[in-house]
Amino acid sequence: MIDRSLLKLLGKRKIPALLASALLLFTYAAELVTFFAMSYTIRQALAATSLNLWIIIAVASALCALVFGIAADLIQNRLGTRIRAELRDRVLKKTFSLGGRIPQGFTTATLTQLSTSGIESLDIYFSQYFPTLIFSLASPILTLALLLAGAFTIPGGEPTLWIDAVILVLLIPLIPVSIILVSRFAKRVFGRYWGRYLNLGNSFVDALRGLKDLKDFSTSKRKSQQLTAKSEEFRVATMKVLVMQLWSTAIMDTVAYGGAAACAVVGVIFAIRSSLSPDSVAIALFSILTSLRFFLPLRKMGSLFHIGMNGATAGRSIIKYLGAEEPVWGDYDPEFTSLKLEQISYTYRDERTTPALHGIQTSYPATGLFGIVGPSGSGKSTLAKILSGAIRPSSGQLKIADIDIGSIDRTWFYTNVAYLDADPYILSDSILNLFRLYCPGISDSRIEELLDMVELKHLYEDGRLERPLKENASDLSGGERQRLALALTLSRPRKTIIVDEAISAVDAQSSRIICSVLKRISSTCLVLIITHAIELLKDADRISILKDGRLITEGKYDTLTKKGFLSFGGDEL
Structure with a gap:
C-alpha cells in the first residue's frame, strides 16, 4: 500500500507527515474519551448522581479533539503546498540541468502533465493518503485496547465489550486485505490509465503543432478521427478505474457499516436484557459510538487509496525523470581558441x-x-x-x-x-x-x-x-x-x-x-x-x-x- 521508492520524494517532509499522523491519532483518542465521558454522564444522570466531573471531561476532550483535528488539517494542507512547490522546483531544475534534452520516454506534453496533474495527485498521496494510512493502522489497536480495558474494569461491561472486541478483531483485516487484493489489479489499471492519459496529451499537442500542415495536406479529418479513437480508449480506461473504485468502496462500506450495525445490535440487546439499567445503557451507548467511529479511519484510507494509486503512478514517472542521467559539467572557463x-x-x-x-x-x-x-x-x-x-x-x-x-x-x-x-x-x-x-x-x-x-x-x-x-x-x-x-x-x-x-x-x-x-x-x-x-x-x-x-x-x-x-x-x- 506504500511504495517505498516514493518516500524518497518526501525528503525532509517525512517528519511533518508523521506529525500529521500522530495528531490524527490524538484526535481519535480524544474522541474515544469524549464517547466514554458522554456515556458515563448519561449513566450518572440515570442514577441521579453528580454529573459535573464527567461533563467537564466530555467538554475538555471534545475541545482537544477539535484542536488536534484542526492542527492535523493545517499541517496536511501546508505539507501539500510545500510538496507541490518543492517537486515543481525539482522538476524545473532538472529540466534546466538537462540542458534542453528531454530524456527518452518523455515529451513536452508528458512533462507538462507530470508537472501539473501528476504532482497534484502526488500531493494528495503524501499529504492525505500517507498520514491517513499510518493513522488507520494504529487506531484499531487503540480502540481494541480501550474495549478490552473496559471489559476488565467496568462493572457489567464484560459481555458487550468482549463481543464488540471479537467482532472488530474479525472485521479489522477485511478492509486492508480487500485493499491489498484490489491494489494488485489497481496497479495495472492505473498504469494503463496513466499511459492512455499521457498518450492522449502527446497526440493532442502533436496535432496542435502540426495543424497548419494537416490543413495544407487535407489530413485534418483523419487526425481528428485518430484523436477521437484515442479519446475513446482513455474513456474506457477511465470507466475501468471508476468500476474498480465502486467495487472497492462497496466492499469497504459493507464491512464498515455491517460491523458497526453488529456492534450496535449487541449493545441494544445487552441494554434490553439488563432492563435498561444505568450501567447497561452507558455501556451500550459507548459500544455504539465506538463501533461507528472505529471503521471511519479505515474507510477514509480506502477512499484515498484510489487517489493514492494515481499519485503513486505519477510519482514513479517523476522519479524516473528526476533520475535521468545529466550531462557532466566542470568549473573551467576556457579561452576560446x-x-x-x-x-x-x-x-x-x-x-x-x-x-x-x-x-x-x-x-x-x-x-x-x-x-x-x-x-x-x-x-x-x-x-x-x-x-x-x-x-x-x-x-x-x-x-x-x-x-x-x-x-x-x-x-x-x-x-x-x-x-x-x-x-x-x-x-x-x-x-x-x-x-x-x-x-x-x-x-x-x-x-x-x-x-x-x-x-x-x-x-x-x-x-x-x-x-x-x-x-x-x-x-x-x-x-x-x-x-x-x-x-x-x-x-x-x-x-x-x-x-x-x-x-x-x-x-x-x-x-x-x-x-x-x-x-x-x-x-x-x-x-x-x-x-x-x-x-x-x-x-x-x-x-x-x-x-x-x-x-x-x-x-x-x-x-x-x-x-x-x-x-x-x-x-x-
Whole structure:
C-alpha cells in the first residue's frame, strides 16, 4: 500500500507527515474519551448522581479533539503546498540541468502533465493518503485496547465489550486485505490509465503543432478521427478505474457499516436484557459510538487509496525523470581558441545497431564561417545537439580549447555557445522586454542597431518595440520571426553560433539577410551553419559533408560542387 521508492520524494517532509499522523491519532483518542465521558454522564444522570466531573471531561476532550483535528488539517494542507512547490522546483531544475534534452520516454506534453496533474495527485498521496494510512493502522489497536480495558474494569461491561472486541478483531483485516487484493489489479489499471492519459496529451499537442500542415495536406479529418479513437480508449480506461473504485468502496462500506450495525445490535440487546439499567445503557451507548467511529479511519484510507494509486503512478514517472542521467559539467572557463570533434560517435538507445554518428573527426578555429551539409538522416541534427550541449557523444570527445566539454563550466558554455534552429520559440512579450531578457542592461540604441542589422528597422520606426507580440510572434512573418530570433541571439557576445536549418526554412529575402549577417559576425566568432542546401554556403571557409553518420569529405564550395556535391534537398549525393 506504500511504495517505498516514493518516500524518497518526501525528503525532509517525512517528519511533518508523521506529525500529521500522530495528531490524527490524538484526535481519535480524544474522541474515544469524549464517547466514554458522554456515556458515563448519561449513566450518572440515570442514577441521579453528580454529573459535573464527567461533563467537564466530555467538554475538555471534545475541545482537544477539535484542536488536534484542526492542527492535523493545517499541517496536511501546508505539507501539500510545500510538496507541490518543492517537486515543481525539482522538476524545473532538472529540466534546466538537462540542458534542453528531454530524456527518452518523455515529451513536452508528458512533462507538462507530470508537472501539473501528476504532482497534484502526488500531493494528495503524501499529504492525505500517507498520514491517513499510518493513522488507520494504529487506531484499531487503540480502540481494541480501550474495549478490552473496559471489559476488565467496568462493572457489567464484560459481555458487550468482549463481543464488540471479537467482532472488530474479525472485521479489522477485511478492509486492508480487500485493499491489498484490489491494489494488485489497481496497479495495472492505473498504469494503463496513466499511459492512455499521457498518450492522449502527446497526440493532442502533436496535432496542435502540426495543424497548419494537416490543413495544407487535407489530413485534418483523419487526425481528428485518430484523436477521437484515442479519446475513446482513455474513456474506457477511465470507466475501468471508476468500476474498480465502486467495487472497492462497496466492499469497504459493507464491512464498515455491517460491523458497526453488529456492534450496535449487541449493545441494544445487552441494554434490553439488563432492563435498561444505568450501567447497561452507558455501556451500550459507548459500544455504539465506538463501533461507528472505529471503521471511519479505515474507510477514509480506502477512499484515498484510489487517489493514492494515481499519485503513486505519477510519482514513479517523476522519479524516473528526476533520475535521468545529466550531462557532466566542470568549473573551467576556457579561452576560446578552437572547437574540436575527436572521433565523435552517437547511438540512440532505441537504435543500438545503427549509430547516428560514427567517428566524426574535425576541428574549427575561433572565428570563421563553416558549414555542415548532408541528406536527411545523415546525422546533422544529432551533431547539432552534440555541438550545442544538448546531448553527449556515446564515444569520442567534444573539446573547446583542447578541454573536454565535461570539464567546462555549464554557465560559461551556454553563455558563449548559442543555438538557433528552424523553429525558434519567441515569448509573448514586447520586443523591448525580450531583448532585456536575453541581455539585461542592453541599451535602446543597441537594440535598434541589432534590428537594423537584420533589416527589421520598421519594428522600432512603427513604435512596435513596446507592443506585446502574439504567441510565438505569430503576428510576424516566418522570415521576420527568424531574423528577430537571430537579433536576440546576437544581443550578447557569443563565441560560437550554431544555426541548424534556420536559413533554408525561410523566404529568399530573409535567407539572404541572415546569410549576410552570419558572414559579417564570423570575423569575431565561430559560425556553424547546418543545412541540406549546399548552395547557401558559397561564402563558407569550409564545408563538411555527412552521409550515413560519417564525415565523408571537407572542402570549399567550389571544390565540392566540382566533385558533384550539389544539393541535398532531394537527398542527392
